[in-house]
Amino acid sequence: MKNTDNAIDPVRYFGRLLGLDAAGMNALVTRALLGAEDGELYLERSESESVSLDDGRIESPSRSVDQGFGLRRVNGESVLYAHGNTITARAIIRAGKELREIATAKQRYEVREEFPQPKARYAGKLTSLSLAARVKVLRAIDRYARKDKAVTNVDAYFAASLVSVLIVRADGTIASDVRPMASMSVTAQCAEGGKREGASASIGGRYDYARLITPGIWKPEVDRAIKNAKEMLRAGPCPSGVMPVVLGPGWAGVLLHEAIGHGLEADCVWRKTTVFADLIGKRVGSELVTVVDDGTLADERGSLTIDDEGTPTERTVLIKDGMLVGFMHDRQSARLLAMRPTGSGRRESYEYRTQVRMRNTLMVGGATPPEDIIAATKRGLYMPSFGGGQVDPVTGQFVFSCELAYKIEDGKLTTPVVGATLIGNCATVLTHVDLVGNDSRLGGAGTCGKGGQSVPVGIGQPTLRLSGGVTVGGTETSPE
Amino acid sequence: MDQKEMMRVGKQLLRHAKSAGATDAVVSVDTSTERSVTVRDGVLDDVAFSSSAGFMVTAIVGNRRGYASSSSFENDDLARTAKEAVLSALQVSGNKHVRLARPDEWPCGVEELPGRIAQLDRCDGSLPPTLKELKMRALALDRCACAFPGIARSEGTSFGFQSDMSVQLLSNGFSVVSPSTQYSKSTSVIAEKAGEMKSSSHWHMATHCADLMGDEECARRAGEYAVKQLGARSIKTEAMPVLFDKRVSPRLLGAFFGAISGERVYQKETFLLDHLGSRIFRDDVRIIEQPHLPRRLGSELFDDDCVKTTPWTLSDQGRLMMWATSIESASKLGLHSSTGHASGALNLLLCPSMNSLDELIRKIDRGFLVTDLMGRGTNIATGAYSVGAEGFLIEHGEIVRAVNKVTIAGNLLAMFRNMIPADDCSDNPYGANAPSCLIDEMMVAGD
Numbered sequence: 038m039k040n041t042d043n044a045i046d047p048v049r050y051f052g053r054l055l056g057l058d059a060a061g062m063n064a065l066v067t068r069a070l071l072g073a074e075d076g077e078l079y080l081e082r083s084e085s086e087s088v089s090l091d092d093g094r095i096e097s098p099s100r101s102v103d104q105g106f107g108l109r110r111v112n113g114e115s116v117l118y119a120h121g122n123t124i125t126a127r128a129i130i131r132a133g134k135e136l137r138e139i140a141t142a143k144q145r146y147e148v149r150e151e152f153p154q155p156k157a158r159y160a161g162k163l164t165s166l167s168l169a170a171r172v173k174v175l176r177a178i179d180r181y182a183r184k185d186k187a188v189t190n191v192d193a194y195f196a197a198s199l200v201s202v203l204i205v206r207a208d209g210t211i212a213s214d215v216r217p218m219a220s221m222s223v224t225a226q227c228a229e230g231g232k233r234e235g236a237s238a239s240i241g242g243r244y245d246y247a248r249l250i251t252p253g254i255w256k257p258e259v260d261r262a263i264k265n266a267k268e269m270l271r272a273g274p275c276p277s278g279v280m281p282v283v284l285g286p287g288w289a290g291v292l293l294h295e296a297i298g299h300g301l302e303a304d305c306v307w308r309k310t311t312v313f314a315d316l317i318g319k320r321v322g323s324e325l326v327t328v329v330d331d332g333t334l335a336d337e338r339g340s341l342t343i344d345d346e347g348t349p350t351e352r353t354v355l356i357k358d359g360m361l362v363g364f365m366h367d368r369q370s371a372r373l374l375a376m377r378p379t380g381s382g383r384r385e386s387y388e389y390r391t392q393v394r395m396r397n398t399l400m401v402g403g404a405t406p407p408e409d410i411i412a413a414t415k416r417g418l419y420m421p422s423f424g425g426g427q428v429d430p431v432t433g434q435f436v437f438s439c440e441l442a443y444k445i446e447d448g449k450l451t452t453p454v455v456g457a458t459l460i461g462n463c464a465t466v467l468t469h470v471d472l473v474g475n476d477s478r479l480g481g482a483g484t485c486g487k488g489g490q491s492v493p494v495g496i497g498q499p500t501l502r503l504s505g506g507v508t509v510g511g512t513e514t515s516p517e
Numbered sequence: 518m519d520q521k522e523m524m525r526v527g528k529q530l531l532r533h534a535k536s537a538g539a540t541d542a543v544v545s546v547d548t549s550t551e552r553s554v555t556v557r558d559g560v561l562d563d564v565a566f567s568s569s570a571g572f573m574v575t576a577i578v579g580n581r582r583g584y585a586s587s588s589s590f591e592n593d594d595l596a597r598t599a600k601e602a603v604l605s606a607l608q609v610s611g612n613k614h615v616r617l618a619r620p621d622e623w624p625c626g627v628e629e630l631p632g633r634i635a636q637l638d639r640c641d642g643s644l645p646p647t648l649k650e651l652k653m654r655a656l657a658l659d660r661c662a663c664a665f666p667g668i669a670r671s672e673g674t675s676f677g678f679q680s681d682m683s684v685q686l687l688s689n690g691f692s693v694v695s696p697s698t699q700y701s702k703s704t705s706v707i708a709e710k711a712g713e714m715k716s717s718s719h720w721h722m723a724t725h726c727a728d729l730m731g732d733e734e735c736a737r738r739a740g741e742y743a744v745k746q747l748g749a750r751s752i753k754t755e756a757m758p759v760l761f762d763k764r765v766s767p768r769l770l771g772a773f774f775g776a777i778s779g780e781r782v783y784q785k786e787t788f789l790l791d792h793l794g795s796r797i798f799r800d801d802v803r804i805i806e807q808p809h810l811p812r813r814l815g816s817e818l819f820d821d822d823c824v825k826t827t828p829w830t831l832s833d834q835g836r837l838m839m840w841a842t843s844i845e846s847a848s849k850l851g852l853h854s855s856t857g858h859a860s861g862a863l864n865l866l867l868c869p870s871m872n873s874l875d876e877l878i879r880k881i882d883r884g885f886l887v888t889d890l891m892g893r894g895t896n897i898a899t900g901a902y903s904v905g906a907e908g909f910l911i912e913h914g915e916i917v918r919a920v921n922k923v924t925i926a927g928n929l930l931a932m933f934r935n936m937i938p939a940d941d942c943s944d945n946p947y948g949a950n951a952p953s954c955l956i957d958e959m960m961v962a963g964d
Binding site: 088092093094095096097098099100101102103104105112114115116117118119120121122123132135136138139140168169172190226233234235275277278279308310388390424425426427429430431432434436437438440455456457458460462508509510511512513514 | 554557560561562563564565566567568569570571582583584585586587588589594598601604605606608609610612647648649652672707714715716751754755756784785786891892893894896898899901902903904905921922923924925926927928960962963964
């Protein structure tokens with residue numbers, strides 16, 4: 038990435054590498070995917086750069102360029118995938134031949150979406166900052182954080198990428214997209230009375246560094262990391278057992294993403310590996326719960342103009358007033374379940390086949406001010422955020438770790454506690470939502486993992502209360 | 518790209534880095550081909566075929582270091598990437614801990630390296646399997662897995678092959694080519710009874726096809742566990758002894774190794790900070806590393822810094838013997854030399870003890886046998902440990918029923934201090950191995 042507008046035109050760039058025009062690319066894909074039901078040639082060039090600050094020192098500046106192709110052949114339930122770095126017609130034909138050897142010929146899937154040119158959800162370029170300019174901001178972050186005497190160390194980084202993709206489908210559709218991404222993260226280590234704790238905060242989206250380097254943007258993140266680290270220093274042990282739990286707005290929506298969202302990705306529906314497979318039209322949450330997966334939000338991490346199969350993205354309503362109304366689909370799941378693709382076919386890079394994936398998953402806000410939710414809770418736990426979690430899709434059991442939580446006593450937040458773990462069941466957790474705040478928003482800089490692939494996503498929700506159905510795991514026995 | 522071509526590209530990158538102003542440089546060039554087939558209930562599910570290549574340049578200018586990488590091998594790309602590494606290096610802070618591995622830190626002289634690499638025997642010389650052959654083998658394992666009593670269906674059974682070639686060059690003369698092969702099989706099954714489902718999987722990997730676990734054994738390990746866990750339910754919240762089955766005890770070793778990392782020690786972000794040389798385990802705990810086991814995945818002659826690896830004893834008679842360092846972290850700690858841990862732990866083993874596992878179980882009046890863990894609730898800085906768990910309830914010395922939906926919590930320092938290793942041992946083909954381990958008391962939270 039240079040200091041200027043660096044966007045490439047994917048059709049021209051890959052056309053030059055292959056020595057083909059659009060018609061030539063179509064002919065190549067027709068040949069490589071002979072007898073396939075569906076599939077595409079996916080071409081990608083990604084440029085990325087990052088630099089970090091660690092203990093006052095600028096470290097690990099890196100820049101990388103990666104490009105390659107992925108050839109996907111879909112027949113019924115099976116996906117045959119070949120990829121490589123050598124973008125030549127010969128390599129693509131060879132990959133096609135390798136796959137054809139174990140594939141059975143099928144009727145071509147001829148459903149083509151009729152859509153106008155999709156509306157761009159972000160600027161298809163990244164005006165990069167010079168490394169020197171990024172280094173300057175990192176140093177400013179370091180100085181700012183260290184004004185707080187409790188801070189013993191600051192880690193921070195900037196990362197950005199620009200990914201240009203060209204999709205040539207077996208049905209003749211050609212689509213392209215240029216996707217920017219920038220993110221910033223800060224970790225503050227604090228010490229007090231021989232104890233040490235660290236906490237992080239991060240932000241990012243499909244935009245320029247310019248947005249992140251404004252002090253008005255990064256200062257609140259640094260403040261939040263320091264505040265959380267200091268709270269952890271004075272935190273006590275976490276109670277354990279069943280109790281009401283209030284989840285904070287924004288990033289705590291990672292529970293919604295993991296426990297509910299993944300089960301609504303339709304590849305698990307036709308594979309019957311989700312507890313939600315047969316629940317369309319049924320109640321899965323209290324009537325306060327409405328959940329959407331939205332790829333159309335401007336500049337968010339999970340926003341996409343088209344997905345990685347070339348389908349334009351959309352706002353998909355998953356749960357409406359507690360009723361399950363829809364799943365997210367790629368072309369394969371849509372075909373197998375006789376539904377419509379929702380623009381949810383995504384992949385980490387050309388090295389991976391597409392999967393049904395979330396984009397920006399959000400619970401829609403309710404009517405209650407967040408402070409009233411705490412005030413209405415006599416005894417329980419407030420979890421403003423989660424560190425990470427895991428879900429067993431077959432049993433529906435989920436586990437989340439919460440680095441910093443607060444006891445709620447008589448309607449007030451009291452002692453901070455560390456080391457809390459929250460477990461519950463996906464199928465029933467939303468039925469326990471009895472209060473939903475009016476403060477819904479996206480938060481953090483999320484990256485979602487599934488089947489070994491990571492993609493950027495948006496995560497969000499309002500403050501909400503689970504009146505039961507979850508168990509808190511800590512080291513302290515709960516007072517009865 | 519063959520070995521000779523990779524070496525040629527590597528040397529050219531070193532030259533480009535030097536002429537762009539690098540005082541020293543590190544170059545790696547890697548190629549990989551991979552084939553794998555996944556079937557599900559006898560039907561072809563997923564096929565992958567790939568050939569990839571890439572290179573990375575680390576440029577050192579004085580005591581500054583920068584990186585750049587690319588997967589495009591055009592002549593211009595080589596020069597451009599090397600130059601970018603140098604330009605990034607010029608922007609960073611000087612780091613007095615940056616240096617190349619000295620010849621006395623290499624595993625041996627450059628001319629002896631090919632022979633030593635060959636002794637590790639990480640390459641199966643036979644012809645790479647075709648996709649068709651892989652499909653046959655995956656189908657055979659899938660049939661076997663589905664036939665296990667109590668198993669309703671498979672969720673995916675894979676057979677894969679990968680062949681890697683890696684060239685590493687240092688500008689002070691270190692130069693090595695490391696080829697390796699990897700065969701893998703895995704199966705994931707679902708047990709079903711009265712509408713309740715439980716999934717479980719098992720995988721195995723080996724450098725040589727002949728070393729792969731047999732289909733029956735692989736299918737049995739996946740199936741048996743899923744069936745035994747059916748009917749699991751939670752237990753009442755209380756503190757009790759927790760026995761980590763050998764399925765999960767190696768993860769305690771992972772936490773141990775994380776806590777002795779030189780970088781964490783330097784940052785003072787480990788709960789073992791003040792414990793070097795002192796007793797952190799019972800005296801029957803011995804932890805060793807075996808980096809040179811022939812034919813084993815993860816065996817290495819040298820680490821990412823090109824410093825030789827060593828069969829260290831990390832804990833002897835319960836004492837913490839050393840920190841695990843790289844060139845940089847050793848220098849930061851004021852230590853003379855790296856322990857060769859720039860790439861992490863190599864084949865860690867917590868040695869089985871004389872304590873009979875059956876005897877340990879018999880002595881538990883009420884306790885929890887943990888067989889699977891969920892979540893990432895391990896804080897290496899403080900030792901706080903809280904994770905989701907499933908397993909079995911032990912009452913009056915007997916395993917009585919399956920348990921899930923609980924969390925277990927404690928502090929790693931306290932857990933380590935009283936941990937009793939048993940006389941069995943896990944047999945993971947990759948990474949750490951350990952016997953089952955009994956922790957005298959943890960908080961188990963359930964209903």
